[in-house]
Amino acid sequence: MSIIMPNVYSIIDRDDVEEIFKETIIVPSGRLEAFENKKQELEEAFKDFKGSSMEGILYIDKLYPNEAIVKSSCEEAHKQASGFIKKVYLPKVESGELLEEQAKKIFKYFDAAAYAHDIAKTTFRLEIIYDMVKLNEFDDEREMRFLKAHPIISFYLLRNIAPFKQLHYIILFHEEFYESHKAFYERTGMDVDFSNMGPVERFVNDELRKHGIVDEMTEISGDNIPLGARLMAIPDAHSSMIRRQKTEEQIIKALTEEEKEKPTEDGRYKRKEFDSKLVRIYLAMERKSA
Numbered sequence: 001m002s003i004i005m006p007n008v009y010s011i012i013d014r015d016d017v018e019e020i021f022k023e024t025i026i027v028p029s030g031r032l033e034a035f036e037n038k039k040q041e042l043e044e045a046f047k048d049f050k051g052s053s054m055e056g057i058l059y060i061d062k063l064y065p066n067e068a069i070v071k072s073s074c075e076e077a078h079k080q081a082s083g084f085i086k087k088v089y090l091p092k093v094e095s096g097e098l099l100e101e102q103a104k105k106i107f108k109y110f111d112a113a114a115y116a117h118d119i120a121k122t123t124f125r126l127e128i129i130y131d132m133v134k135l136n137e138f139d140d141e142r143e144m145r146f147l148k149a150h151p152i153i154s155f156y157l158l159r160n161i162a163p164f165k166q167l168h169y170i171i172l173f174h175e176e177f178y179e180s181h182k183a184f185y186e187r188t189g190m191d192v193d194f195s196n197m198g199p200v201e202r203f204v205n206d207e208l209r210k211h212g213i214v215d216e217m218t219e220i221s222g223d224n225i226p227l228g229a230r231l232m233a234i235p236d237a238h239s240s241m242i243r244r245q246k247t248e249e250q251i252i253k254a255l256t257e258e259e260k261e262k263p264t265e266d267g268r269y270k271r272k273e274f275d276s277k278l279v280r281i282y283l284a285m286e287r288k289s290a
């Protein structure tokens with residue numbers, strides 16, 4: 001285990017994490033109310049759910065009682081994720097590496113995580129939810145930062161809700177970049193800038209450093225990203241491409257990150273996002289079921 005992750009985990013487990021959030025993420029005007037309302041609504045809806053009780057499909061209705069569009073995008077992510085997780089873990093049951101009971105628990109966790117990981121979207125502007133604008137088309141810096149921080153916002157919304165406590169790490173890290181800074185530098189000769197960071201890494205290094213909560217540069221990449229989050233990232237990206245009506249060829253290109261081998265027009269490189277070992281398993285599964 002690296003010395004980096006306990007550092008990040010300790011921030012997440014701090015009692016004053018909500019204060020830190022309010023001070024460090026600038027919530028655009030009009031979004032704060034939506035955030036507070038959603039938080040209250042969730043706490044109310046899940047007040048009878050105890051511990052890690054897993055009520056399957058009940059989750060999605062309780063998570064999105066009035067948000068049909070977000071709900072359907074989560075259902076799509078869930079469809080992709082649950083097939084993938086079974087593909088990864090069922091062979092471990094067959095080989096005796098994993099007990100059936102343990103596997104069942106993992107599947108339930110992933111069901112809930114897939115439904116819940118983008119709950120932050122319920123507090124976004126409608127154009128975003130409808131996919132009418134791209135993130136980089138935003139002229140409002142605050143709005144853009146808020147959107148990019150969505151895994152952190154999902155985490156805060158679900159933080160005190162019992163059944164999701166085990167899923168914090170999947171939810172928080174589902175958009176981090178897999179390629180390490182060192183590997184990126186070796187491949188491209190370029191240092192990583194803030195636009196080439198995952199949301200939690202950016203949050204830790206930019207916002208928390210400014211506030212003196214962390215003092216060193218903290219890398220969140222590679223196998224330091226919890227496995228659950230690395231697994232979730234792939235079907236999640238796939239389901240959003242399906243929603244954007246990408247062709248199979250475009251999807252494979254995006255998941256294998258072929259284009260990131262080359263610099264973009266301005267000579268810059270993009271850091272790779274996915275764990276390529278897991279992408280191979282995922283694409284093999286997709287082809288078989290096609």
Ligand SMILES: [Fe+2]
Pocket residue numbers: 117118150151174175236
């Ligand atoms: Fe996301």
Ligand SMILES: [Fe+2]
Pocket residue numbers: 077117118236
């Ligand atoms: Fe997502």
